[in-house]
Amino acid sequence: MANAGPLHQSEVRSSAFTRSGTPPEGLTPNPASGPLLQVTRLQKSYNVPVLVDFSFALERGEVHALVGSNGAGKSTFARILSGLTDRDGGDIQLEGRPYNPGSKREAEHAGVIMVLQELNVIGTMSIAENIFLNRLPRRGGFLRFVGLHNEARQALSRVGLGGVDPSTPAGFLGVGQQQLVEIAGALSQNCRLLILDEPTAALTDPEIEQLFENIRQLQKEGVGIIYVSHRMDEIRRIADRITVMRDGRVVATHQAGDVTPAELVREMVGHDLPERKKSVVERPVGEVALRVRNLRAGDQVRDVSFELRRGEILGIAGLIGSGRTETLRAIFGADAKDGGEILVGEQPVVIRSPADALRAGIGLVPEDRKQDGLLLPQPIRVNTTLSTIARHANAGGWLDTRAETKTTESFCGRLQVQCTSHEQTIGELSGGNQQKVVIARWLARDCRILLFDEPTRGIDVAAKHTIYQLLHDLAAEGKAVMVVSSELVELMALCDRLLVMSQGRITAEFTPDEWTQEKITQAAFSGYLDQKESAIAT
Amino acid sequence: MNLKAKKLVEYMAMLVIWLGLVLLFGLMSHNFLSERTFVTLANRIPALTVVAAGMTLVLIIGGIDLSVGSVLGLCGAVVGLALVNFHLPFWAAILLGLGVGLGAGTLNGLVSVGFGIPSFIVSLGMLEIARGLAYLTTNSQTKYIGGAVEGLSTPVAGLAVSPAFLIAVLVVVAGQVVLSRTVFGRYLIAIGTNEQAVRLAGINPKPVKIAVFALLGLLTGLGGVFYTSRLGSSDPNAGVGLELSAIAAVVIGGTSLMGGRGSVVNTFFGVLIIATLEAGLAQVGASEPTKRVITGVVIVGAVILDAWRHHLTGKKFMLLKQLFSRPPSSKSTP
Ligand SMILES: Nc1ncnc2c1ncn2[C@@H]1O[C@H](COP(=O)(O)OP(=O)(O)OP(=O)(O)O)[C@@H](O)[C@H]1O
Ligand SMILES: [Mg+2]
Numbered sequence: 001m002a003n004a005g006p007l008h009q010s011e012v013r014s015s016a017f018t019r020s021g022t023p024p025e026g027l028t029p030n031p032a033s034g035p036l037l038q039v040t041r042l043q044k045s046y047n048v049p050v051l052v053d054f055s056f057a058l059e060r061g062e063v064h065a066l067v068g069s070n071g072a073g074k075s076t077f078a079r080i081l082s083g084l085t086d087r088d089g090g091d092i093q094l095e096g097r098p099y100n101p102g103s104k105r106e107a108e109h110a111g112v113i114m115v116l117q118e119l120n121v122i123g124t125m126s127i128a129e130n131i132f133l134n135r136l137p138r139r140g141g142f143l144r145f146v147g148l149h150n151e152a153r154q155a156l157s158r159v160g161l162g163g164v165d166p167s168t169p170a171g172f173l174g175v176g177q178q179q180l181v182e183i184a185g186a187l188s189q190n191c192r193l194l195i196l197d198e199p200t201a202a203l204t205d206p207e208i209e210q211l212f213e214n215i216r217q218l219q220k221e222g223v224g225i226i227y228v229s230h231r232m233d234e235i236r237r238i239a240d241r242i243t244v245m246r247d248g249r250v251v252a253t254h255q256a257g258d259v260t261p262a263e264l265v266r267e268m269v270g271h272d273l274p275e276r277k278k279s280v281v282e283r284p285v286g287e288v289a290l291r292v293r294n295l296r297a298g299d300q301v302r303d304v305s306f307e308l309r310r311g312e313i314l315g316i317a318g319l320i321g322s323g324r325t326e327t328l329r330a331i332f333g334a335d336a337k338d339g340g341e342i343l344v345g346e347q348p349v350v351i352r353s354p355a356d357a358l359r360a361g362i363g364l365v366p367e368d369r370k371q372d373g374l375l376l377p378q379p380i381r382v383n384t385t386l387s388t389i390a391r392h393a394n395a396g397g398w399l400d401t402r403a404e405t406k407t408t409e410s411f412c413g414r415l416q417v418q419c420t421s422h423e424q425t426i427g428e429l430s431g432g433n434q435q436k437v438v439i440a441r442w443l444a445r446d447c448r449i450l451l452f453d454e455p456t457r458g459i460d461v462a463a464k465h466t467i468y469q470l471l472h473d474l475a476a477e478g479k480a481v482m483v484v485s486s487e488l489v490e491l492m493a494l495c496d497r498l499l500v501m502s503q504g505r506i507t508a509e510f511t512p513d514e515w516t517q518e519k520i521t522q523a524a525f526s527g528y529l530d531q532k533e534s535a536i537a538t
Numbered sequence: 539m540n541l542k543a544k545k546l547v548e549y550m551a552m553l554v555i556w557l558g559l560v561l562l563f564g565l566m567s568h569n570f571l572s573e574r575t576f577v578t579l580a581n582r583i584p585a586l587t588v589v590a591a592g593m594t595l596v597l598i599i600g601g602i603d604l605s606v607g608s609v610l611g612l613c614g615a616v617v618g619l620a621l622v623n624f625h626l627p628f629w630a631a632i633l634l635g636l637g638v639g640l641g642a643g644t645l646n647g648l649v650s651v652g653f654g655i656p657s658f659i660v661s662l663g664m665l666e667i668a669r670g671l672a673y674l675t676t677n678s679q680t681k682y683i684g685g686a687v688e689g690l691s692t693p694v695a696g697l698a699v700s701p702a703f704l705i706a707v708l709v710v711v712a713g714q715v716v717l718s719r720t721v722f723g724r725y726l727i728a729i730g731t732n733e734q735a736v737r738l739a740g741i742n743p744k745p746v747k748i749a750v751f752a753l754l755g756l757l758t759g760l761g762g763v764f765y766t767s768r769l770g771s772s773d774p775n776a777g778v779g780l781e782l783s784a785i786a787a788v789v790i791g792g793t794s795l796m797g798g799r800g801s802v803v804n805t806f807f808g809v810l811i812i813a814t815l816e817a818g819l820a821q822v823g824a825s826e827p828t829k830r831v832i833t834g835v836v837i838v839g840a841v842i843l844d845a846w847r848h849h850l851t852g853k854k855f856m857l858l859k860q861l862f863s864r865p866p867s868s869k870s871t872p
Contacts, residue, residue: 354739354741355740364738372738377799378727390721398720399719
């Protein structure tokens with residue numbers, strides 16, 4: 001209502017550049033109205049400076065991408081804008097007026113909506129309640145569920161979750177779907193400025209497409225969007241301008257068309273990345289390490305069989321909700337199985353709990369680091385050694401803190417975890433650095449079979465390379481490695497063999513010389529097509 | 539290093555608060571700062587101390603045990619029964635009392651962990667059961683035992699404190715060491731922080747949790763023995779309301795009811811504060827109702843203070859800071 005004027009104006013303007021690759025002069029601030037958001041010399045420090053003289057501008061109807069390594073300060077900036085963190089200094093103007101949100105609520109009131117990097121859905125509450133958490137429709141203090149569910153259904157269909165019942169507890173959803181629920185919640189609010197902090201880290205291509213549709217729609221309505229991501233291809237497609245951050249400072253701001261990914265990466269890390277070789281470095285593939293036969297678990301894993309060999313990196317591709325994560329969790333004993341057989345080597349094993357899996361030499365780096373991985377208020381050291389704590393004690397059960405520190409230094413060092421000390425609380429680390437610690441924990445455990453679920457979720461371009469290299473090293477040592485990722489490019493760069501899951505079944509298997517993006521995508525959808533056909537047949 | 543220093547600072551802070559309380563009562567009443575006060579104090583607290591030490595561990599894993607008062611009463615009753623009616627030797631009676639405590643605690647743990655029922659409910663049931671059993675075993679009568687048990691609570695010659703007090707201090711030290719230096723202690727903190735993460739790290743949290751409830755049961759049994767020895771008799775009403783004092787002591791000591799954080803040593807200071815408050819208020823002539831009001835205020839005050847220290851984000855402190863300095867927006871460049 002209030003921004004009907006600028007809305008019309010930007011509609012005209014945005015249609016001029018959203019489709020074409022080169023953002024035109026339309027973006028230069030209109031002196032009359034000024035930019036939507038103007039940030040001048042923002043300062044923030046915890047124990048170390050996190051934002052230093054950070055200046056930033058956002059136009060109406062613009063998608064402004066923010067890129068930078070893990071710990072560069074992107075989320076901190078976003079949290080300041082959305083009232084979750086206080087700044088130490090600097091000036092923020094929203095539509096020409098000083099903007100000092102004291103809380104998330106105040107920010108939302110001003111039309112600044114944010115999707116946080118870490119998932120925040122409340123698992124025991126319904127999806128609908130999660131979407132409308134801060135503005136549940138009420139009458140005389142009672143919730144009105146009918147209206148709530150109808151609106152939730154609409155919001156969900158905007159992000160491609162139209163088929164999901166809004167009264168389901170949100171905890172039943174996978175990470176990707178929870179992420180979509182959060183996006184749905186943000187999209188269903190009246191906003192002038194939308195902040196998306198790594199919204200696609202757990203999404204696959206179709207959901208990303210849908211998100212981009214929504215973003216373009218908002219652009220037309222004159223909404224400004226700050227888009228944080230580590231995926232360069234995405235940024236190139238959706239962003240109008242790109243600001244690169246390093247160590248809390250602005251390195252440069254580019255028009256999206258004027259800069260190549262390689263240049264961006266160089267600006268982010270300060271040097272060139274070594275050229276990555278294709279994954280098919282010859283590695284001897286050994287005997288079968290893990291056999292899974294007719295695995296069934298819940299309604300997400302319907303019938304899964306495969307073999308994993310030593311020295312092999314096997315990937316699983318598939319859409320959100322195809323059962324990739326659930327397959328790994330069932331193998332690892334995190335969720336109950338309904339049937340099927342698991343053999344480690346030639347030996348059938350009964351795995352009822354993760355403890356059983358570990359005994360059989362199987363480890364899992366979970367998808368949801370916050371829920372399933374981290375002890376947020378505990379130090380990095382304690383988080384790193386959680387799975388190996390018994391090895392850091394002598395016979396009497398006495399902890400050897402020095403040995404713990406040594407392990408932490410070794411593994412967190414190898415992954416270049418950015419922190420002030422290994423006694424720092426892990427909750428204070430940036431998202432990507434938290435993810436690295438979870439990986440470090442499992443590297444320290446030294447399992448023969450390692451299952452990785454979205455190992456690079458939230459990890460920056462440079463650190464991804466480190467992790468790819470680590471996975472290769474693991475395989476070269478004769479370990480059996482499995483990777484689930486929603487990023488197809490990543491799987492294709494990393495894996496020796498690829499399974500595609502759809503609707504709880506494996507619908508295709510590819511070797512590197514067979515696969516193409518189209519073939520994989522087709523296989524990922526095939527389960528849904530079969531289902532339709534059988535539905536017609538009956 | 540850093541962590542150890544931080545811990546030491548916390549201990550010192552608790553010590554200062556306690557000393558402040560002692561000083562306050564000393565100023566209010568001339569008789570308070572006497573040897574007798576402290577001897578009485580030392581001999582009153584062993585039962586509460588050991589129970590609160592165990593309770594600390596239970597709260598750290600995010601559980602609670604409301605049955606400790608009743609179980610303590612039951613254990614005392616069993617000790618009395620064994621000595622007076624069955625004429626068992628002293629050590630056997632004590633073992634029996636400890637065994638009953640261990641059994642009750644284990645049962646609490648097994649039921650709540652095994653069936654996934656909140657320990658609040660399970661221990662509430664146990665509170666009734668144990669009290670009922672205490673009445674049944676003693677025929678609802680106080681049993682005089684006499685000399686046999688009193689030795690535990692009589693000051694050792696030349697030391698002014700009783701063996702019970704020394705054992706209680708030992709339990710506190712051992713509890714703290716277990717918590718911060720052993721794998722078991724690490725499991726407790728980890729489970730209290732994020733049980734799901736612990737399970738997915740390949741650790742089975744259930745036996746650990748059951749063990750903690752069992753340990754509290756055992757310590758409650760010990761508390762029952764101490765209580766009986768102090769009175770020289772076994773009273774079926776022993777320990778009524780003790781669960782609240784124990785939880786209060788733990789919470790005053792800064793252990794989080796949400797789990798994942800706590801210290802047995804600070805719980806000991808919590809016990810001292812509660813006991814001193816009680817003794818001091820009695821000394822200055824406060825009536826029973828006044829005592830309760832003040833104790834309640836202290837408990838809530840302690841928790842609020844603790845919340846301020848731990849839970850509030852930098853943001854809330856920022857509000858405070860802003861009160862004393864210029865707001866951030868005014869610091870911006872001209
Ligand atoms: N509450 C806090 N206490 C101390 N340091 C913090 C806190 N929050 C963030 N930091 C530090 O601020 C820096 C920037 O963190 P931020 O989360 O903004 O990074 P980021 O750019 O979003 O990284 P990522 O790509 O990994 O998400 C990090 O070094 C982090 O350790
Ligand atoms: Mg971040």
